[in-house]
Amino acid sequence: MPQYNPPLRDMQFVLHELLDIGSVLKALPPHAETDADTINAVLEEGGKFAAEVLFPLNLSGDAEGCTLDKTTHEVTPPKGFKQAYAQYVEGGWPALSCDPEYGGQGLPHTVNQCFYEMLNSANQAWTMYPGLSHGAYEALHAHGTPEQKALYLPKLVSGEWTGTMCLTEPHCGTDLGLLRTKAEPQADGTYRITGQKIFISAGEHDMVPNIVHLVLARLPDAPAGSKGISLFVVPKFLVAADGTLGGRNGIHCGALEHKMGIHANATCQMILDGAVGTLVGEPNKGLQAMFVMMNAARLGVGNQSLGLTEVAYQNAVAYAKDRLQMRALSGPKATDKPADPIIVHPDVRKMLLTARAFAEGGRALACYTALQLDIELNHPDEDARRAAADETALLTPIIKAFLTDNGWLATSHCMQVYGGHGFIHEWGMEQYVRDARINMIYEGTNTIQSLDLLGRKVLGDNGKKLKAFGKKIAEFVEEEGVREDMQEFINPLADLGDKVTKLTMEIGMKAMANPDEVGSAAVDYLRVVGHLSFAYFFARMAKLALDKQGSGDPFYAAKLHTARFYFAKLLPETATLIRTARAGVAPLMAMDEALF
Template identity: 70%
Template sequence: MPSYTAPMRDIQFVLHELLKVEDALKEIPAHAELDADTLNSVLEEGARFASEVIQPLNQSGDEEGCTYVGDGVVHAPKGFKEAYAQYVEGGWPALSCDTEYGGQGLPHFVNNAFYEMLNSANQAWTMYPGLTHGAYEALHAHGTPQQKQLYLPKLTSGEWTGTMCLTEPHCGSDLGILKAKAEPVGDGSYLISGTKIFISSGEHDLAENIIHLVLARLPGAPEGTKGISLFIVPKFLPDASGKPGERNPVKCGSIEHKMGIHGNATCVINLDGAKGWLVGEENRGLNAMFVMMNGARLGVGMQSLGLAEVALQNSLIYAKDRVQFRAAKGPVNRDKPADPIIVHADVRRMLFTQKAYVEAGRAFSYWLALNIDKELSHPDEAVRKESADLVALLTPIVKAFVSDNTFECTNHALQCFGGHGFIKEWGMEQFVRDARINLIYEGTNAIQSLDLLARKVLADGGAKLKKFGKLIQAFVVENQGHAGMQEFLEPLMDIGDKVNKLTGEIGAKAQQNQEEVTAAAVPYLRVVGHLVYSYFWAQMARIALDNQGDDFYKAKLATARFYFAKLLPETAGYIRQARAGSEVVMGLPAELF
């Protein structure tokens, strides 16, 4: 059975040495009094909950799965309900929620770090509270005062959970063709009819009520995405006292039998005239839902980071213990018949790849979450705008680049185990299966790539990308004279120049043929993702160079060197792919395939 220990040393390194969050919070009045000790204490207790309460349920939950009992009733795996009760009792759902609705009001980056640990421990279980927090965010941003007062305290406490109901049997990411209907009753409510599929956490026995956020069309609504509205559809209609009352006709028709995340109920949801209430404006449902969807994209990044971390931990333990063959330079352990596999270069390559992607992903995602805090709460409007632009630009990367890398990492972890990795008892094959969904949902990684290139880069003439470039430029200028930094600054500047040049080339081609954008988008995101990781690895190398006497920093510096030498060079191939043009992809008629 796999083990998990939260990487508190590296989490604290990122928060306090790299991001200097205490200083950043002093500029945000709502969080100005928070200190490092408080932040560390919260996360250390969160680490205990993750490793002691939900991690032991990960493998058993995968093996048992969820059970469709009948008549819309679903039971989560054994122990999930009790663990969720402990989660609620500990106040964890309220961590970064608004104090007005019973929340603790801590920064988003604290919740982000906590969710990394939860996902390492048990991704399937963590999806239940994760989606609930997304529903909270959507209603907090777009709900009416009455809706907020009724639903937010229950979502904040975790007494009620939430979902988002988008996908239908005939449409996944193309929401413009969804068919679910909403008929006004005349009293401010609507009757919602339709079928939704792939609804994570859509039905379960963890909480007393489930609040579905459902996309549907009003009568006479415009076609396409401009005619979609968002509705609150509770499983049980709240009574006059705000408690679950009459059963609403929104039911699970079946649960999906999936490749992974077996412990989370992925449901077909049937709405047969279910009562619902409009969230936000008519025909502008996507505007409200995007709050939840963007939060979910960051959430997928944290799911992926968590899986990569736990896979790394277990493959490293195994590589230090498993003996096979002798080291190329001669025996290392003469008292054993063979040496541990960590002495072999290719095992080192796989471990280093995992370590490099995990540590850069942590630095990047925590920094992005800190920018969300600035976007929402900083008193300076210019800072809020700057942070909002950076978050918008980089959200597709935290979803797609981190999840792509994690699938590679979990496969490396399995490979380190050899044949044992393919066997269930060691847990590696579950990490691979669980990681695979992260490349698909909340918009496939190809859609994230199109979002990055078309909407976030080309649509504004590269303005947001230039803002990120200025951060890199400032860092380079600041560290030009630092001894030892040239080996990191030169490749960082080089990839920055290549991104700028590639962006200009694709933009010019796109003016003649938009298929140039769709054909180049996926390799383009890989290249920009490496630009982001290069920036963070250069920063971490800078800190490590100043602290070389400590083994932690020695490992950090060695990992930075591995990243720049072994992983960043893949961008050369992706740049060539992006430049190859659309004709090689689109030139063959479909009937000739």
Template identity: 75%
Template structure:
């Protein structure tokens, strides 16, 4: 079984020393009493739960998978999953960042982010059950009626019920404008839904008493395309007026997908046969309401890959320290051994440091994004709330796509450290690679995220949100531009910022002449933008480490942070030069290819 040690020291570093979260949160009414000690106590207990309760079930879930009873349409989760979920509920973890009005603890989202990173490191498949529930909670909190909130939110908060989102259909994936599920209005104000949904994560299971499905469907008079989509609550069991459970609703699991990874999660084909549902929000405005959950899910998927990256790195590092293989090119390092541990070899260190840099950079980005969400909702300054919202919108596709692409790179790099032993099931490394692979696909493929970033979030507002982030970069450059100790971090960051501005302007002009130019450039553009964000955060982390060392600290953590920052800027950040060049190569080389693809 793979090892996992919660990275509490690095979390505390980002939370308290880089972001200074408690200094800002104390000015927000809901979080005025949340101090550093609270943060540290919660993440320590969350880490224990992840490592001691959830981690041991990861290989079990991969080996056993979920089982569907075709007669009852009930799904059994792998051994231990149900008991672990009961302990999760008993510990109050579902309520961590939920509103006290619905039974929540009201703690910041940035703290909840720490919890879910560690849960994903321990067991992504298991974590998807409570993770999706949190997204359903957010969507209903934002768009549900008072009655819907009263009936549903306290039970999602407690963990008594779980939630899903039902979007995809067999004939349409991301293009939700093609969906066919129908919703017929009834005399009592409810609707009867008929159709089929596929790839529904946690769509059916035995962990909770009820499952609240958020379903996209069309009303009879709905306009075509995405303008005619409505959102409905469709529970597994009908909900009585007093909140108790009624009879079984007309929605059931018709099959489970046989998948490459995340075997412990029930990815269900859901059949709606006259299922009773209630409308969420306004008719034909369901996509806007569902985007609350979709955006939460996209950040959640980035967190999944962050978690797997951390676990892969920890296991590869432990293996590299112990595995003896060949001698160092510069002379034997372990002279009392028949060979040196492989960690002495430069290429093994390249693999390890790649994973470490992507894990620690990803953690900083995920926590920064969650902190912006807290500021968007609760900062007393309206301008700060507005700026935070715009930055979160800009960063969401980067969190999803950049972190999951990096997770693919990092888990494969760590498998490579193990050599042939990484390719077999015994070490657990190949499971991490398989589990991560879905993260680049679902909740909108990374290609779709790239189109969203360049087409909507950047060019759609004429670069306003990007310029807002650019001001943060410029402020850091101005602050540290004359500091020689920071030059190796600040100079490449400043240069990339200038180059991204030029590239964005150029692509904007091209897009006016040919919209396909956006699609041709978008994937490379997002990855370059991801490095811009990572570069900014890595420079801030290096800044803190240098200041601590200058103040006399001999904590090796700060030296290690600087060494990782230097590796990132020297070996990973330069990828941006090639990315900007390929982004400029244009659509013609991709689309003028009929004979090549004949």
């Protein structure tokens, strides 16, 4: 019963009209020849794959789940997943934004961002199998030895092999300094790794002949804490120097996690028993390489919730137009029917427009950040690369936390539109809610993202990154503030910018006396800055819609309505958030633990 239509028109609007991606790419030598027609053609084909191949497997895959053979430790994903992956590889999709040196197509990360949004809308659980490979690819590309790159990257790029990140252990989640997995050096330069990892997404499956695990472990003489962590590449099957596969390595799935959502992804408890691995990067410097994976994953997780927000919205709208319940308070609208479709009711529209605004604002922010990543990696000017890197660093925790919080809210609203039917599996909506919930937890909980934003990215450099982003907003406000038809967007944007500046200074001063003030304000603060970024992009999109509304294209009318809804109904949340952030740490920490 669920449906999905790739939002190609809005993607084209964001890429070509909002971001003017063609002009940006012309300044990046590797992408200078990538034009709008190429981008649109790739995304159109990608949308077909998502809608026609992956989407039909989403509901059935959730119901079936994965199966572990406890004798062989092999995991079988749901029916159709392996065949869909073969089509994915055959289409060249794994190589889309990868380095041509290793067989990649070398397209911009921004294009891959849009492609993966569609994959996540169609089937988040399936998309995690190839999605985890991107993190492994990025880490090895940045920190691997020439031998490791030659051995593993072509296989990851082609999709012949997949990758994972093996970080979490039963006793340590976010605090990786507590991990206990050991790596013993061998005479041949390899290491024997022993320990246990949990919550390993796509940790075991039969969709490819080999899985490349990136594993955090400790050397025998490693310092305590996070300064004593090293990173190792540990393949499921040993790999000879010529790339041929040897015997089974000492790493296997001990059990599958029984989860609230993403049932069709094999989330594994992984046992390492003397598994052979090779060191990635320098000894005891594994966190540096790990954060390459984590940052890629954080952007990817935000994209997961963006995808779920879009598909949940599409289905809720279709249902609301069809479902008849009661009459509009202002009088019957469908006079030829026994009741009106529920889309006539104001609160139903509020829920639908909330999801729509979260999807369109999230798409703009995610694509903008992906384009900054392309600039960071490819611009010939060092200052431009550094500025883009700072902006990507600032926006990454916002994308991960704000978009996943919004995804949880949006999918819940969309399920509510269905009433009792939303709670029933075959309608598809309750799956989106369950799948969305994990996105707020993994790859660093949203509280961790909030602490990262406020503590490291803002206060850590005395607001340098935030001021640079704020300068762009201020320039837009200055430029467009003279337009009468932009006042409803410019005035609240300018006002929130001023309030963020004052709030940041206030929290910074409090934190000098008590660092816990950062912890008490961080979650509210991230959501405020998330709204600031959304307000900026919605104001820019509203300007474009105002300029184009004379064209008669209903797309621009809808965009303008959505922007007005966002500023009227969602942005005001910041008033409460600012007030609760200012309330400080005392209401949280004053009560004695014994009273809990």
